[in-house]
Amino acid sequence: MSIINDGEYKLTAKLGNVKIVLQLLKAVNFKEYATFCVSANGMKITVEEAKCMQASAYIPVQLFEEFILTEDVIFRICLDSLIETLSMLGYRLYTPDNPILLHILYKRVGYPVGILIERNGIVVDCSLKSYDPDEILDFDLDPEAVVNKVLLQSELLKDIFAELDxxxxxxxxxxxxxxxxxxxxxxxxxxxxxxxxxxxxxLIETFQCKKESKSKYLLKHMGRAMKAVPFSNKVSLRTNEAGILCFQYMIKTDNDVNCFIEYYVSPVINDDDDDD
Amino acid sequence: MKFKCKMNDAGSMRDFTNVANTVARMSKQCVLRLTQNSIYFNIADDSMAMVWTKLDKNHFFVDYLVAGKSVEFNEIYMELNTGMLAKSVTSLKTVARSVKIKLTNKQQPCLTFDIELSSISAESRLCIHDVPVTIIPQKKWSEYNEPNIERYDISLEMPQFKHLRSVMERIKSMSPILILSADTNGVLAFKVDTNAATITVHFPNLTVLDCTSNNEISASVDIKKFHAFLAWEAVHPTAIKCNILNETVININLNLENYLQIKYYIPAIES
Known part of the structure; x- marks a missing residue:
């Protein structure tokens, strides 16, 4: 199966490793819709809730077998439908000699996003309605603004994640x-x-703490932000003066490409119900 | 009116149990039709007949006897609760040596299963189940007749169950309607439309067995009803065929070595 790009499409991309893409998408799927930003570096999928939690998954350009982009594009599509579509051909049985091929096609604003997956001759053709993207909040955690920073192996967080009350x-x-x-x-x-x-x-690679910081977060948000723990290799935690917490996970694929997932969580500032 | 038969082959008893269980999963009530050559399980759905399961008497039974009201109407139709039937035959799959099935009259008409269970000691144990039935009078038989569709627009083989299953599990909750279409090149397509997406799954390279036109044939059906047919995987059919009459009906035919036939009808709905 090959797609001819006659210049009409702003984006044509081809991928052989659907499994990792699904893992990345599922880790940020706490909302039905997601915003896709595509640039020469790859694809960034952002999901946001009530301006206080944001998750982004990065699929670097190296992971694609083919990536043709005539100009940067941004669109919002239904993430739930995309995940269902990608799961249809049984990705768990993924083996290098029986791969699932994924094609992504996008013409321009107003056109649907085309997703084609193929395996053993069975073709799933999914046309996702594209919407105007919402403005994405910039949590802006400058290196200078970072107060505390911990870089650790995800392994350390695995048990903690499972046993949270x-x-x-x-x-x-x-x-x-x-x-x-x-x-x-x-x-x-x-x-x-x-x-x-x-x-x-x-297991802790870096532990840089300039001063004591203590912040409260909604456990619901933290639970989401730790979704990537089971399949990631490393995670960095950073906080700034205001208590905004950033998780950055690094996921190594089989062919040594690094994918990232980032979560920004805002602290709970209202301390009224704190009975200390 | 008389009916009795006996099953003593392990394979037949297993197949019979699988059929009874699958029928029970699809409907609470079913109609059992006994003829001189076969027994049928019919499932009707909102007065629209849905499933015909035909079991060949020579393969399944020994000492098979059906005597109807008269020589002219030498058949018996009865309605029974599928759940009771399924529970009664559970032991056939594993521990039974043989089973005698007969029509009895114990306070009310019953289908009686005399199950001989194997045991370690020399004496065998006998377990009897009575499933109450309602005999259907001959004047109502015609209601349970199979739809008479002389010719379909297209007939082709179905994709493998495992592929169908993984696709159906994903799309069944997306939309209430499934649009099935087939063309003469042997491509069967499943399409669902939702607010956010349109998804089409193409199964290529299927053998086309028969077709009357070169156009694409399609029908929209209730996705739940179509999904329900996957339950028949339990009987391990050796051949599955899909017949479509454009925008009217989909008929799926499952066959197990010619001794077990299942015909599944799904009426098309306006899309």
């Missing part, structure tokens, strides 16, 4: 240059729970 509404993150250094706390119906993480093990 779901009855708690909030999750508190403490980062400090002195003891207890790195602590996650929840307060739910079964009581308070403090998880102290080591700050100087092999």
């Amino acid at each position: 779901n009855s708690s509404i909030y999750l508190e993150l403490l980062l400090s240059p002195k003891s207890p250094y790195f602590m996650i706390s929840t307060k739910g119906t079964i009581g308070e729970c403090h998880i102290e993480l080591p700050h100087n093990t092999e």
Whole structure:
């Protein structure tokens, strides 16, 4: 199957590894619609909720087998439908000799986004209505504005992620240059729970804390932001003065291409219901 | 009116159980039709007949006897609860040695299953299930007749179950309507339309068995009804055929070595 690009399409792209794309998309799929920004570097898929949580998945251009872009494009499509379509041919059975081919086509504003996937001759043709994109909030975490930064292997977060007390509404993150250094706390119906993480093990690559910061986040938001933990290799946590937290996950694919997922979470500032 | 038969082949008992279970999954009630050569399970849906399952008597049964009201109408039609039937025959799949099925009158007409269970000791155990039935009078038989469709616009083989299943599981919740279309090149296409997307799945290289026109033939059907047919995977059919009458009806024919035939009708709806 080949697509002839006669210049009519602003974007034609071809991919052989649907599995990783699905993982990336599912990790940011907490809303039905997503905004796709396509530039020469690749594709960035952003999902936002109420201007207080944002997730972006980056598919670098190296992951594509073919990538022709005449100019940068941006469109909003139904992410749920896209994920369903990509799952249709059973991606779990993915093997290099029996790949699922994915084509992405986009003409211009007002035209639908065409998705074609093929495997064993079976072709799924999906035409997704494109909408005008919403303005994407720039959380702007400049390197200078970063107060605390931790770079760790995702492995360390795996168990914590599985055992968080779901009855708690909030999750508190403490980062400090002195003891207890790195602590996650929840307060739910079964009581308070403090998880102290080591700050100087092999699993932690960098631990830069300029001063103590303690911020509260909605556990719901944190749960989403930790969705990428199971399949990522490394994660960096950064916070700024205002308490905005950024998770950046690095995912290595089989052919050594690095994909990224970023989550920005705003802190809960209203402390009225804090009964300390 | 008399009916009795016996099954003692493990394979037949397993197939019979699979049929009973699948019928129970599709509907609460079914009509059992007994003729001189075959027994049929019919499932009607909102008075529109849906499924005909035909079991060949020579393959399934020994000592098969059906005596109807008269020589002229030498058949028996009865309605029964599919759940009770399925529960009664569960043991046939694994532990039964043989089963006698007969029509009895115990306070009310019943289909009685005398199941001989295997046991470690020499004595065998007998387990009896009575499934209450309602005998259908001869004047109402015509309501349960198979639709008479002389010729379809196109007949072609169906894709493999595993491919159908992975696709159907995804699209069944997307839209209430499935548009099925087929052309003479042997491409069967499934299409759903939603607010956000239009998805079409093409299954190519299917053998076209018969067709009357060169145009593309299509029909829109209730997606839930179409999905329900996948339950028949349980009987491991050896051949599946799809017949379409343009914008009227879809008929799926499943066949297991000619001794078990399932005809599944899905009426088209306005799209």
